[in-house]
Amino acid sequence: MIAHLGMYDRPETAEANDRFWALIRTHLGRGPDQLTRGADFWEVWKSPELLLSQTCGCPYRTRLYGEVELAGTPDYGLPGCPAGYYNSVFIARSADAGQPLSAFAGRRFAYNEGLSQSGWAAPMVHMHDRSILPGALVETGGHSLSAQAVAEDRADFAALDALTWELVKAHDGFAEGLTEIERTEPTPALPYITALGQNPQTLFAAIEAAIRGLDEDTRNLLHLKGLVQIAPSDYLAVPTPPGPVLTEQRIRAA
Incomplete structure (x- = not known):
């Protein structure tokens, strides 16, 4: 089985993600001892061995819908966003x-x-x-x-x-x-996913319990406030614009 929390995993958050997964595994009662790191994201997301990962809304609605189950969406408490939502910041x-x-x-x-x-x-x-x-x-x-x-x-x-x-x-x-x-x-934030055949409700309960059980410093480092359920239809309703190739053509034609 594969457990993978790579979307916001960086040196400063790695140990916190390890603690988070350890608690999820404890509440779930099964799963690998360690998180998978360094693997290709698409191989992880499409693996029949996937127990838990986190994907992005665009890959979910364009390629993963129907191939994985949603297991909840984390609430990061981001300003101006409903629970379980996020947005993009132009910098x-x-x-x-x-x-x-x-x-x-x-x-x-x-x-x-x-x-x-x-x-x-x-x-x-x-x-x-x-x-x-x-x-x-x-x-x-x-x-x-x-x-x-x-x-x-x-x-x-x-x-x-x-x-x-x-x-x-x-x-x-x-x-x-x-x-x-x-x-x-705001649009729906990055959902947790699991392979078809896994029980997303059981995973949701384990993740929710793990978030509640984290110490305050770890929760703050990972910005975790809670877990919400967002329907697949809400992800699918988000518009998908033309990709970079077509956009570059527009730029050249402008």
Whole structure:
């Protein structure tokens, strides 16, 4: 069986995630001794051996729906978001503080990957609704890497999920050179998933009990406030914009 909590796993949160999984395993009464790390996310998500992982809303609605079960959505207590929801934060260099998002039309936009809800889908829908088109796309492979690309002037702005932005501000020195520009509308946050054939209700109960049982420092480090149930239909209702290839064509044609 596979247990994997890689979405917000970084050196500063790794031990906290280990404690979280240990409590989930205790309440569940089964599961691997240790979390899987370093594996390909898609291989984990599609594995019939998957006991627990966390995915993003965009991969879920575009490729994983019908192939996995939802086992609850964590509530991170993010500002301006209902329980179990999150949003994207547009960030830029501090020299651009106070600029409206419209000022970034025609400038370099860093994104983690084209199947990211918070790094691609939400910001692209947000910009499209405001007739804002970037001038170039810079794919980075990760939210923190997008923020770093902006800090190092390899891009002019980016969109990070709101929890990653909190982690970047807390743990990455380059965040001192960044500023928040604007936020998107909230959408359902990253759900916990399990393979078909597993019991999502049992997992939900174990995760919920584990969150309650964590010590305060660990809960705060992981930003965990609780667990909610969000229907698959709520994830499927979130709009999916054109991907990077079609967007680059629009940029070249503009």
